Amino acid sequence: MCDWAALLLKSLDKTRDMPESRYFQLATVDEDGLPHNRTVVCRGFDEQQSVLWVVTDTRNKKIAELQASPHAAVCWYFAKTREQYRMAVRCRVDTPDTDESLCEQHWQRLSVAARQQFLWGEPGSERTAPKKSLIDHGANTDVLPDHFCVLTLLVESVDYLNLRGNPQQRQFFEKQQGQWHSKALIP
């Protein structure tokens, strides 16, 4: 396991009782080169493969942006441990069409309330009857919707900053020819 992955595992472990420590920001660029950023939930981390997983809906804008450019940036701050991870990632988008087993696995792990969010209708479209509940209690949440998708974020570099200590610690990790290299940076 590379050093940054060991650091991230430790941050996740120290904050395991804080659901908000699973949220990070994922920034993409659209076809005009304009940036877009949003919060997402980390649904898994494989320290051996250096990948993170996120679940989303194919109808969201980030999917079109990732199809235009698979390069994205993650910014993840752990308030309890005062550590920031900024990652350059390459994103793979999988739908039930391209990898049914991966999508099914992530769908099964979601709570019923989280699955219902995928059945509210087209994300970002106008809500014409704002007072009407979007929750369809009769909807079958066992069935994997076609628009459910899993993003696999392959980490290519990590800029790690730990605010604890004086001086603070900053370390840059980069994968070159299959090997991780790191260097200390002035914060």
Ligand SMILES: Cc1cc2nc3c(=O)[nH]c(=O)nc-3n(C[C@H](O)[C@H](O)[C@H](O)COP(=O)(O)O)c2cc1C
């Ligand atoms: C705490 C929090 C967690 C979120 N988690 C996710 C997530 O895991 N996946 C997701 O697609 N959107 C998630 N969202 C919503 C996104 O931030 C965003 O509003 C939505 O995905 C639409 O973004 P887009 O139009 O840029 O694709 C979350 C929002 C918040 C505030």
